[in-house]
Amino acid sequence: MSKNTENAEVYLRFKNVTKKFGNITAVSNVNLDIHKGEIVGFLGPNGAGKSTTMKMLAYLLRPTEGEIFIRGNGKLEKLTSKNKDYLLDNIGFLIENPFFYGNMTPREILSYFGELKGYPRSKIKQRVEDVVAMVHMMDWIDVKIGKFSKGMRQKIGVISALVHDPDIIVLDEPHTGLDPTARKMVRELILKLSDMGKTIFLSSHLLYEVSEVADRVAMINFGEIIACDTLEKLEEMAKKSEIQMELLEIPEAGIEDTIKNLDQIIGQHTGLDNKKDYIRFNPDTEIFEILFNGDPKNQLDIFKALFAAGIDVIEFSVPKAGLLEDLYLDFMDESENGESSKARTKEHYQKNAGDIKV
Numbered sequence: 361m362s363k364n365t366e367n368a369e370v371y372l373r374f375k376n377v378t379k380k381f382g383n384i385t386a387v388s389n390v391n392l393d394i395h396k397g398e399i400v401g402f403l404g405p406n407g408a409g410k411s412t413t414m415k416m417l418a419y420l421l422r423p424t425e426g427e428i429f430i431r432g433n434g435k436l437e438k439l440t441s442k443n444k445d446y447l448l449d450n451i452g453f454l455i456e457n458p459f460f461y462g463n464m465t466p467r468e469i470l471s472y473f474g475e476l477k478g479y480p481r482s483k484i485k486q487r488v489e490d491v492v493a494m495v496h497m498m499d500w501i502d503v504k505i506g507k508f509s510k511g512m513r514q515k516i517g518v519i520s521a522l523v524h525d526p527d528i529i530v531l532d533e534p535h536t537g538l539d540p541t542a543r544k545m546v547r548e549l550i551l552k553l554s555d556m557g558k559t560i561f562l563s564s565h566l567l568y569e570v571s572e573v574a575d576r577v578a579m580i581n582f583g584e585i586i587a588c589d590t591l592e593k594l595e596e597m598a599k600k601s602e603i604q605m606e607l608l609e610i611p612e613a614g615i616e617d618t619i620k621n622l623d624q625i626i627g628q629h630t631g632l633d634n635k636k637d638y639i640r641f642n643p644d645t646e647i648f649e650i651l652f653n654g655d656p657k658n659q660l661d662i663f664k665a666l667f668a669a670g671i672d673v674i675e676f677s678v679p680k681a682g683l684l685e686d687l688y689l690d691f692m693d694e695s696e697n698g699e700s701s702k703a704r705t706k707e708h709y710q711k712n713a714g715d716i717k718v
């Protein structure tokens with residue numbers, strides 16, 4: 361899925377960006393480059409700092425520290441009060457739930473937005489129809505928005521970010537309030553815009569919605585970016601660093617002694633420097649989870665050693681996207697349970713993430 365945009369021009373840059381609200385650090389030292397033509401997903405649970413980051417990009421909030429750069433006139437320019445209008449004209453924003461006057465129609469509202477952003481007047485009628493058609497709502501183009509469902513309003517919100525045909529599109533939680541069919545349509549729309557060469561920065565708390573479209577994913581939690589890479593690299597690592605193993609039956613020695621025994625048999629083959637707690641037992645699934653360094657050779661050596669020791673292994677597999685999902689679910693867990701699992705996430709992540717920047 362990833363496009364090769366690594367060497368493309370940087371269109372958006374967050375440099376050491378921090379935002380504090382009194383004692384609360386909503387965004388902490390965020391560094392992120394988004395290149396021309398990329399779709400970057402910004403993934404994190406509620407309250408992680410996604411909206412605050414995007415609002416700073418839209419100049420609705422000012423960073424407490426750090427700088428934001430946007431490409432304009434062929435070069436990256438620092439966003440300031442002096443150049444914000446011209447820099448932001450090249451971005452289409454959907455920031456939080458859009459508000460529309462109920463007695464206006466999509467045609468009226470979108471024409472107004474387009475003109476406000478300087479789209480040529482002579483072409484605005486056609487452009488409005490084109491973007492409405494993109495979300496299959498032509499039958500509703502002249503209907504008052506007061507009659508629309510939440511999902512329909514959200515679709516109008518998404519296309520209101522596109523109507524002036526900007527190069528960069530920033531969507532904060534575009535899936536809010538949408539049913540599965542509408543979410544699919546938003547995914548298709550994002551991919552279509554990407555095919556047109558647009559640069560897209562998309563936030564969501566939904567792993568699936570981001571992973572289906574993004575070339576790169578930045579995961580944010582408690583205001584910090586804790587992972588940022590192509591989905592392939594995140595998934596590759598996720599696929600290869602944990603073995604799941606099921607035994608014919610739980611040995612009579614009990615779980616603790618079995619783990620000690622397994623450690624003696626496979627300990628030297630994991631390729632991990634710090635092997636502490638690298639074997640876990642999941643009592644719900646009765647599966648042993650063994651962390652290793654992801655090298656297939658180590659995986660094979662572990663298997664051989666278990667076999668040679670006569671351990672009754674009936675299932676030996678490397679889960680798909682295990683760590684990625686695990687990591688993300690840990691975030692969700694944290695946001696519900698407070699600080700307690702933060703330590704586990706970071707420790708677990710640092711122990712396993714190797715080449716991901718923490």
Ligand SMILES: Nc1ncnc2c1ncn2[C@@H]1O[C@H](COP(=O)(O)OP(=O)(O)OP(=O)(O)O)[C@@H](O)[C@H]1O
Pocket residue numbers: 381384385386404405406407408409410411412413533565
């Ligand atoms: N104006 C504000 N004043 C005080 N605290 C704020 C303000 N805006 C955001 N916060 C806090 O900053 C943190 C980050 O919030 P933010 O809205 O950026 O997160 P988010 O990832 O977008 O979450 P959500 O998906 O729920 O919108 C939260 O703890 C939030 O309560």
